Amino acid sequence: MSQQTRKIPQEELVALLIKQDKVAMHYLYDNYSAALYGAILRIVADENVAEEVLNDAFLKIWDKIDTFDAKKGRLFTWMLNLTRNLSIDKLRSKEIKKVKKTDDISDNVYNIERDNLIHQHEDDIGVKELLSKLREEERLVVDLVYFKGFTQSEVSDEYEIPLGTVKTRLRMALKNLRSVLGVKQ
Amino acid sequence: MNIEEYISSGILEAYALGELSEKENQEVMAMLEKYPELKAELDQIEEGLERMAFETAVTPPSHVKERLFDETSIAEKPKAKVVTMESEVAASPYWRYIAAASVSLAVISSVLAYNYWTKWQSTETALNTLIAQNERVAEDYNQVNQQLDQIEEDLKVINNTEFTRVAMKGTDNAPNSLAYVYWNTNSQEVFLSVQNLKDLTEENQYQLWAIIDGAPVDAGVFNPGESNLLKMKNITSGAAAFAVTIEPKGGSENPSLETMQVVGEVAQG
Numbered sequence: 001m002s003q004q005t006r007k008i009p010q011e012e013l014v015a016l017l018i019k020q021d022k023v024a025m026h027y028l029y030d031n032y033s034a035a036l037y038g039a040i041l042r043i044v045a046d047e048n049v050a051e052e053v054l055n056d057a058f059l060k061i062w063d064k065i066d067t068f069d070a071k072k073g074r075l076f077t078w079m080l081n082l083t084r085n086l087s088i089d090k091l092r093s094k095e096i097k098k099v100k101k102t103d104d105i106s107d108n109v110y111n112i113e114r115d116n117l118i119h120q121h122e123d124d125i126g127v128k129e130l131l132s133k134l135r136e137e138e139r140l141v142v143d144l145v146y147f148k149g150f151t152q153s154e155v156s157d158e159y160e161i162p163l164g165t166v167k168t169r170l171r172m173a174l175k176n177l178r179s180v181l182g183v184k185q
Numbered sequence: 186m187n188i189e190e191y192i193s194s195g196i197l198e199a200y201a202l203g204e205l206s207e208k209e210n211q212e213v214m215a216m217l218e219k220y221p222e223l224k225a226e227l228d229q230i231e232e233g234l235e236r237m238a239f240e241t242a243v244t245p246p247s248h249v250k251e252r253l254f255d256e257t258s259i260a261e262k263p264k265a266k267v268v269t270m271e272s273e274v275a276a277s278p279y280w281r282y283i284a285a286a287s288v289s290l291a292v293i294s295s296v297l298a299y300n301y302w303t304k305w306q307s308t309e310t311a312l313n314t315l316i317a318q319n320e321r322v323a324e325d326y327n328q329v330n331q332q333l334d335q336i337e338e339d340l341k342v343i344n345n346t347e348f349t350r351v352a353m354k355g356t357d358n359a360p361n362s363l364a365y366v367y368w369n370t371n372s373q374e375v376f377l378s379v380q381n382l383k384d385l386t387e388e389n390q391y392q393l394w395a396i397i398d399g400a401p402v403d404a405g406v407f408n409p410g411e412s413n414l415l416k417m418k419n420i421t422s423g424a425a426a427f428a429v430t431i432e433p434k435g436g437s438e439n440p441s442l443e444t445m446q447v448v449g450e451v452a453q454g
Contacts, residue, residue, distance in 0.1 A: 029250055035238040035242040037242070037243050037244070037245040038238065038241050039238055042241075047246075051245060051246065054249055055249060055252065055253055058253055059253070059303070072210075073231055076234075076235045077231045080235075080238060081202065084203070089307075089310055093310040127241045130240055146234070147241070151204050152199060167196075167198070167199070168193070168195060170195060170198055171193065171195040174230060177233060177237060178233035178236075181233065181236040181240060182236075183236060
């Protein structure tokens with residue numbers, strides 16, 4: 001979390017970015033690239049692909065900054081979701097190429113590579129330690145949804161957990177993590 | 186609206202993670218404007234997500250930043266580059282223009298190239314998704330086509346005037362049951378259309394009988410739950426009636442008359 005000399009407030013930062021201000025763009029990259037890169041890496045699980053996605057993500061953030069609406073939420077949330085979506089799209093396009101020939105496309109297309117991924121990257125820096133504070137069932141949901149980019153419905157389908165239960169568990173997990181991370185309640 | 190319930194449904198988390206549809210997003214936004222406590226809760230959720238991301242951040246290799254800022258026009262607009270040239274290059278105005286123009290051109294074309302490249306990438310993703318969808322649609326289409334073929338075959342029999350239709354109505358055993366026999370006395374073909382017959386256990390099957398000169402003649406067995414026309418055994422002319430009984434799987438030589446479900450006489454004429 002390397003902070004630059006001065007913290008630019010969100011409103012000002014957005015205004016500068018819309019003007020394609022170079023300093024603001026560097027600031028944005030320097031402050032947020034690591035957080036976003038971590039999120040990408042955990043979804044695509046391949047450094048080369050993750051670098052590509054990070055590159056695309058920043059281009060898209062700079063390009064689409066004028067569509068960001070502070071009424072809907074924070075700048076970081078917007079960037080994170082944009083980045084997660086790019087990561088998931090990238091993962092999907094790779095998977096479709098791989099399984100195109102199999103018979104039951106509709107069922108397999110989104111799952112094959114992800115099944116491997118879940119076990120592959122459990123040792124991601126920081127994640128394991130952070131999640132160790134949670135109960136087993138909460139850990140699974142938050143790991144899949146937040147760190148691997150599953151939607152809650154996908155988790156519900158694949159792990160045969162009722163959707164309502166998935167939602168409650170995710171909610172409790174995020175709540176517990178907030179207190180671990182010291183977010184004011 | 187109970188705010189506590191709304192919060193505990195987890196909808197704000199789904200909203201913050203971008204999982205909701207556009208319509209649901211609008212609904213949540215309307216709620217956020219109306220209830221400040223929802224906004225406060227969302228703030229916490231978002232702050233939590235942000236903190237988690239920072240807590241689990243991974244620093245990308247430095248060449249990512251270099252490439253991002255060097256190779257694209259994002260860092261500097263083409264105009265800015267030309268201005269820098271002017272201050273550094275002490276050349277004749279003529280060459281300056283040439284140089285400026287070529288730099289502009291190079292910058293513009295790399296921007297275009299990059300734009301097209303990203304567009305191409307996203308087009309490819311979209312194409313792959315479409316191919317997968319297309320294969321699924323083709324599969325569905327084949328299935329429907331086969332069903333349609335079957336229905337057309339059935340219709341040919343039903344509309345063919347050479348076929349005599351015999352309605353077999355429910356007996357006292359099963360007053361609501363109903364089935365039709367389509368019998369062509371020339372070709373001797375027999376088709377069966379089940380309208381309503383009860384389910385059977387695994388050990389049993391239905392058996393169709395033709396009554397010829399007062400004696401039952403086996404016309405084949407069938408299972409309950411068939412919706413298409415069933416081709417049964419050929420029956421030579423002279424059948425006065427048709428009936429269906431329940432028999433052990435595989436059928437019997439003689440009908441168990443006490444199990445008779447439907448029966449119908451062939452209209453003479």
